[in-house]
Amino acid sequence: MDVIATHSNADFDGLASMVAARKLFPDAKLVLPGGGQETVRNFLAVHDLDMTKLKDIDISQITRLVLVDTQDPDRIGPLKSCAQNPAVEVVVFDHHLEPTSISVNRSKQSVIESVGASTTLLVEQLRRRHIPVTPFEATVIALGLYEETGSFTFTSTTSRDFEAGSFLVAAGADLNMVTETLHRPLDPDAVALLNDFLEHSEVHYLEGRKVLVATSTVDRCRGEAAGVVHRLAELQGVDAVVVAVMMADRVQVIGRSRRPEIDVGWIAREFGGGGHAVAAAAAVKGQTLVEVKEKVVRLLTTRYRPTLLAQDVMTHPVKAIDVETSVTEAGQRMTAYGLNVFPIVDEKDHYTGLVSRESIQKALFHRLGKMAVRDIMQTDAYLAQPDTSFQEIETAMIERNQRFVPIIQDNKIVGVITRTDLLRTLHDDVLRIAR
Template sequence: MADLIRNYDSFAVVAHIHPDGDAIGSTLALGNALKNMGKHVVMMNEDGVPASLAFLPGVEDIISTPDEPVDAEVAISVDNGALKRLGERSLRALAGAKVWANIDHHQTNERFGDVQCVLPDECATGAVLYYFFKYLGIPFTPVMRDALYVAVSTDTGSFQYQMTTAAVMELAADLIRMGVNVQDINRQLYQEKPWVKMQLFREVLNGMQLTPDGRICTFCLTNEAKARIGCRPEDTEGLIDLLRSVQGVWLAAYLEESEDDPRIRISLRSKVPEISVAELASRFGGGGHAMAAGVRIRGPVEEVRFVVLEAMQAEVERVLQQQIS
C-alpha cells in the first residue's frame, strides 16, 4: 500500500453509501494525508456527508459523487467490504482507474482490489489508517487527527463496544495528545440531535417489538413514516442503538423501506458473543462484524422481518440449548 501511494500521483478516495463516522473520517483523513504528500486527490461519496458530521474541519472537500468520470489513476475504497456498496454512480465515475486499493476492517470484506490492507482485528478503518500513517512516517495534521478520532469513537460506540481494547484507548490518547478537543467533538457527535431525529426516536419507541422471551427487539421504518416525519436517509443512522439498548435483549434488527429500492435495508446488532450477526447477515448476502452487521433483502417489509426474525430466533435457541447441555 505504501509503494502504491509513492508510485502514483492522482487518487480518488471513496467510502460506502450511507456513510457513518468511520467512513467519512477515514475518507477525510486519508485524503488529507495524500494532499499533504503532494498528490492530486478527489474525496467523494455517493450520498455526500451527513449533516451530523458537517462540523469536521475539512469535510467540505468531500464531494457528492459526480455523474461524469473522475480523473484518478488510483481508486481507494475505505471502510467498505464490497465494491457494490460504493454505489453504482461511484463505480461508473471510477471506471477509468488503473488500480484499485482496499483499506478496511470488516471481517466479511470480499478482498477486492489490486492492493488490499484489510485488518479485521482493528476496531475501525480509522485505526488501520492511524497505524498506516505511523508506518509512512507522515505528520498528523489537525484535520487528520480529528477525523481519525471521530472514526474510532463512532465505530466503537463511543468506546463502549467489544473491540475497545487497551490499544484502542492508547490510540485515542495519542490523538488527544496531538490536540483533539474531546469535549467539543463528543458534544457534536452525541449531544446535538436535530428535531427530526427526536421524532424518529419517538417513532421507534412507539413501534418497536419485543419477542415474548425479551431477547429479540425489532422495528420497521416504513416509507409512510419517513414521509410523515420528513427525514433524510442520514437521519435514520443509529436508530438501531435504541433497540439494542433494551435490557435483556440479545439481538436487535432495524428494517427500513426505501422509495427507490425494492429491497429492505436491515441493520443487525448482537450483545452476546455466542451469536455473530455477521454470520447471520452473510446467509442473506450481507456482512459486517460479529456484533454489528447489515444486509438488504427484497420483499415487503413485514415478510422480510418475519424471515430475519426466524433466523434470529433459531440462533437464540441454539445458544440456549448449548447453555443447557
C-alpha cells in the first residue's frame, strides 16, 4: 500500500504537494498524520480531496511512504515507525535542506532541493512526465506555491517557482480562489494576538538587521498564528520575527524572516522543530514562556553579532538651511524650531557644513547679521553613513565632543544623530539588559 503524507499541522504547501504527489502515485492514499492548520482544515471542510483518516490505515501494510514538505520522522506522528522501517520504501519531496534520519530506505526517486516551495518540486516532476492536471488540481497546488513563496515575494523564491506558477496558471488555476483562501482579514482573535505581540515585543539589532522577538499568552488563535506573525513582520518593518505563544500544553515558536541570512529554520531546529531559513516553527513542551523567550534571544545573539547602525538611531527628516541664508535669519529659525545646530546645504541640496547657535550668537554680537552662514559654518565635522555602526559614532562624538552628527548618503543629509539620540539609545540598551 502506498501512502502520501506531510508534516503535522500541515500548511498549504504540504497539502498541495500531497495532491501533486498523488498524480505521480495514483493508487496512493492521502493522509494527514498530525492534522492541519486552521486555514487548511477550513479548506478541507468545503473541498473533498479524497483524504483518508490515519485511523483507517493499517500502518503495517504500508510498503511505500511518500513524504512531502518534510523529511523529519519526528514531524509525521505515528508514521515515524513506518518511515524508519527498512522494509518500507520512502520517497521524499522536500525543499528543506535539513538533516534527517531517513537515509537507509530512502528511494532514488526522492528530490530534495532548495526552492521556494516543495510544491515546485512536484510540479517539475509532473511537467517532466507530461502528466496533465485539472483546473481544480492546479488551483489546490497553486495554494501551496503562493502561500510558501508569499505570492513570489519571499527572498527564498527562485526562478523555478515562477516557472511552476506559470504552468499552474496555464493549467487553469483559479487565482481568485487562491487570493480569497490565503488573504483573509484578521478575525477578532487574530487581532487580539497581534496586539499582544506588539505589547510584548523587543527589537534586537543583529549584524545590521532588525529582529523582533515577541511573546503572547493569547492562545485563542492557534490555527492563524503563523499568518499573524507574517502580518507582524510587515507591520513593524523588521527583517525577521521570532515569536513564542503560550498554549495549553506547550509553547509554540514561530519564525518568519525576510532576509535568509537571519535563519529562523536554525532557531526552530534548536527547539526540536523544523522549517527553512525564512519560515519555521516548533512546539516546545516542559518549558515556560519566559524560558523559551530567553533561549530565543540567547540563540540569536550568540549566532548573530549584535550591532546597531546609524540608520536605526538617527532622527529624520532633517531641517536644513541654504548656504546663502543670513546669520540673522538662521538665528530666528533656530529659535522658532528650538534647535541648536543647523546642517547647511547648497543649491543641489548637497551637504556643505554645520552652523551652531553659539556661532550665530557670536556673529550677531559682532553685528554680522547680514553675513551668509557659509562664512561661519563648520566644514570639518565628523560625518557618518547610514550603515556606520552606532558604536563608532558614539566613540567619535565623545572623543570630538561633537553634539551633532550628520548622516550622509550620496552627498545628501538623510538624518542626524544628536546627544539626545545617543543618550536615549544607551538608556534603552541599559533597560534591555536589566530586563
